[in-house]
Amino acid sequence: MKNNLFRQLVATPAGAGAFLLLAALYFAAALAPFLAPYSVSEQDLTRTYHPPCRLLWKDGRVHVQLYWNKDRTASAYEPVAGQTAPVAFFVPTQKNEKILGFIPCAWRFFSVEHPARIYLLGSDSTGRDVFSRLLYGAQISLSIGLIGICITFFLGICVGGLAGYFGGIFDHAAMRLTEWLMAIPGLYLLLSLRSALSSKFSDSGQIYIMIVLILSLLGWAGTARVIRGLTLSLRNRTFVQASEALGQTPWRILWLHLLPNLFSYLVVSATLSIPGYILGEAALSFLGIGIQEPSSSWGLMLSQAQEMKVFMLNFWWLLTPGAAIVTTVILFNILGDRLRDIVDPKFRMTP
Amino acid sequence: MLLGISLLVFFLMNLAPGDFLTPIKAQRDISPEYIASLEKEFGLNEPWYWQYALWLKHVAACDFGYSWSYKIPVTELLAQRAPATLLLSLCSLVFSWLIAIPLGVVAAIYKGSIFDRATSWLAYFSLSLPEFFLALLAVYFAAQTGWFPTGGLTSFDFEFLSLAGQLKDMAWHLVLPTVVMGVGNVAALMRVMRANFLDSIRAEFVTAARSKGLSENQIMFRHVLRNAINPLITTLGFSFSSLLSGALLVENVMNYPGLGQLTYQAFLREDAFVVLGAVVLGSLMLVAGNLLADLLLAWSDPRIRHEK
Numbered sequence: 001m002k003n004n005l006f007r008q009l010v011a012t013p014a015g016a017g018a019f020l021l022l023a024a025l026y027f028a029a030a031l032a033p034f035l036a037p038y039s040v041s042e043q044d045l046t047r048t049y050h051p052p053c054r055l056l057w058k059d060g061r062v063h064v065q066l067y068w069n070k071d072r073t074a075s076a077y078e079p080v081a082g083q084t085a086p087v088a089f090f091v092p093t094q095k096n097e098k099i100l101g102f103i104p105c106a107w108r109f110f111s112v113e114h115p116a117r118i119y120l121l122g123s124d125s126t127g128r129d130v131f132s133r134l135l136y137g138a139q140i141s142l143s144i145g146l147i148g149i150c151i152t153f154f155l156g157i158c159v160g161g162l163a164g165y166f167g168g169i170f171d172h173a174a175m176r177l178t179e180w181l182m183a184i185p186g187l188y189l190l191l192s193l194r195s196a197l198s199s200k201f202s203d204s205g206q207i208y209i210m211i212v213l214i215l216s217l218l219g220w221a222g223t224a225r226v227i228r229g230l231t232l233s234l235r236n237r238t239f240v241q242a243s244e245a246l247g248q249t250p251w252r253i254l255w256l257h258l259l260p261n262l263f264s265y266l267v268v269s270a271t272l273s274i275p276g277y278i279l280g281e282a283a284l285s286f287l288g289i290g291i292q293e294p295s296s297s298w299g300l301m302l303s304q305a306q307e308m309k310v311f312m313l314n315f316w317w318l319l320t321p322g323a324a325i326v327t328t329v330i331l332f333n334i335l336g337d338r339l340r341d342i343v344d345p346k347f348r349m350t351p
Numbered sequence: 352m353l354l355g356i357s358l359l360v361f362f363l364m365n366l367a368p369g370d371f372l373t374p375i376k377a378q379r380d381i382s383p384e385y386i387a388s389l390e391k392e393f394g395l396n397e398p399w400y401w402q403y404a405l406w407l408k409h410v411a412a413c414d415f416g417y418s419w420s421y422k423i424p425v426t427e428l429l430a431q432r433a434p435a436t437l438l439l440s441l442c443s444l445v446f447s448w449l450i451a452i453p454l455g456v457v458a459a460i461y462k463g464s465i466f467d468r469a470t471s472w473l474a475y476f477s478l479s480l481p482e483f484f485l486a487l488l489a490v491y492f493a494a495q496t497g498w499f500p501t502g503g504l505t506s507f508d509f510e511f512l513s514l515a516g517q518l519k520d521m522a523w524h525l526v527l528p529t530v531v532m533g534v535g536n537v538a539a540l541m542r543v544m545r546a547n548f549l550d551s552i553r554a555e556f557v558t559a560a561r562s563k564g565l566s567e568n569q570i571m572f573r574h575v576l577r578n579a580i581n582p583l584i585t586t587l588g589f590s591f592s593s594l595l596s597g598a599l600l601v602e603n604v605m606n607y608p609g610l611g612q613l614t615y616q617a618f619l620r621e622d623a624f625v626v627l628g629a630v631v632l633g634s635l636m637l638v639a640g641n642l643l644a645d646l647l648l649a650w651s652d653p654r655i656r657h658e659k
Binding site for chain 1: 484
């Protein structure tokens with residue numbers, strides 16, 4: 001079933017493209033310590049709001065154009081004619097960073113000699129490399145969706161599945177609870193949960209966990225309702241009655257017999273709801289109550305782009321995290337729609 | 352339901368460290384007796400459910416408490432801010448309906464044409480665009496071109512303008528926030544409208560109307576459109592909810608003096624009564640929106656009206 005679904009997905013150009021691009025994004029995020037030329041918080045206060053560097057081909061290798069700061073107050077940079085620095089690949093570093101937290105990485109994919117700096121996507125208000133921060137931020141922004149969806153689905157399956165299976169008072173209580181949760185405007189609840197939990201979590205790792213928890217606590221209600229509905233419809237099928245007659249426990253029936261039948265729905269709905277988590281994290285960090293400095297996330301980077309200076313002086317490269325968010329969300333939506341078309345052709349939007 | 356929501360918010364606010372008296376306690380010129388009397392009045396030394404009961408008692412008398420950061424009663428504060436948010440929400444609702452319905456209808460009538468494909472891709476794209484990023488882009492656009500104000504609801508010289516000038520000024524400031532909040536809604540509504548319209552076109556009553564010899568225009572607009580629009584009205588209630596959440600972000604980015612901005616700032620200052628009042632008011636607007644949607648649906652769909 002699973003294998004089949006995947007093969008059908010890759011058979012369509014849109015599905016295969018979205019899947020490959022997403023895989024590349026996740027891969028890049030995982031390899032951030034290797035791919036990024038600088039670490040998350042490496043500042044250079046002499047190069048604030050540096051524009052993206054131009055790359056040149058000179059003497060048989062890639063060079064990066066050097067710039068000088070013409071006007072410090074306006075951060076106006078001009079290229080210095082003829083002055084470039086060679087870009088070196090596979091540079092050993094002393095920084096002890098680990099890929100995925102356990103593979104030590106002593107190399108950087110590319111870098112330039114010390115006094116010069118390479119800014120593929122410019123620098124921010126303290127001269128940190130936007131490209132490197134994008135990669136490190138992707139680790140947080142991209143993983144939050146996956147972890148969040150796991151927690152949500154676990155909760156949704158437990159509550160929805162049991163409610164649908166047992167019915168009665170439990171069903172009634174669970175459904176009223178979800179209705180109530182869904183009635184509260186999401187972001188307001190997010191804010192209050194955040195302020196309630198803020199005292200218990202302080203460092204960035206804990207904040208990350210807290211955000212995932214908050215987002216999943218908000219998201220499970222809808223999932224639980226749909227799973228309840230599906231369970232209800234499967235409840236009276238003969239194969240469920242047969243396993244009941246065999247004396248299997250409800251838990252076992254739920255996991256072994258009902259869940260596999262819900263599998264395709266779950267995959268589709270998971271893919272379509274991951275963007276919600278990415279956007280939720282971005283919104284929280286954007287408001288300044290999510291991921292904190294010096295860590296990086298896409299929403300946090302965007303919140304730094306909120307200054308008037310950025311708008312007035314046209315530092316457009318600080319808006320790239322937004323483009324990254326939009327791209328990821330679109331890719332997930334395309335992937336989800338493709339999967340839905342495969343699982344349930346009834347919903348096809350474009351016939 | 353409102354009770355439940357306010358109870359939850361109250362409980363959560365209570366878990367947070369400190370309370371709204373912390374900044375006052377830090378000021379030297381306020382006597383301890385005054386603080387003690389305040390603590391007694393709001394039951395701050397009591398457990399949280401007791402505080403909640405006290406708050407409810409006050410609310411029953413239409414007293415939402417006092418805002419310590421703004422130094423005015425909460426009711427007054429809400430009365431100042433809520434109309435702005437309501438205005439913005441209504442504007443973007445009207446905007447999205449006015450754009451989405453014609454687009455959806457045209458896309459459905461000319462199904463499979465270039466126009467249909469272009470709009471469906473555009474809808475796809477704008478559904479994936481987070482509101483706060485769009486707001487940022489809008490501010491960026493305003494700052495770069497200077498065509499629109501970069502934020503706020505009124506200009507500096509608002510007080511000195513004539514009535515017509517004031518209206519024009521406000522409308523000018525409303526353009527960008529309205530578009531930003533409306534775009535996602537336009538896309539969603541357009542897709543629903545297109546799907547509904549296509550469903551209705553295939554219905555039997557359309558064939559019947561055709562066989563009666565009605566003109567194509569009459570069929571499309573008097574028969575199909577009226578049927579296709581009903582599900583859209585049901586979504587009206589839901590769009591209120593997403594508008595309120597979106598307003599929180601958009602208002603903050605665009606510095607729009609509405610309920611969302613107020614709530615957010617009050618949160619940062621732990622101004623509990625303001626937050627509570629704003630959340631209750633927001634939920635009230637939500638319920639009212641749903642009620643309105645139901646009434647509208649009953650008005651437009653006789654099947655619902657005559658059902659017992």
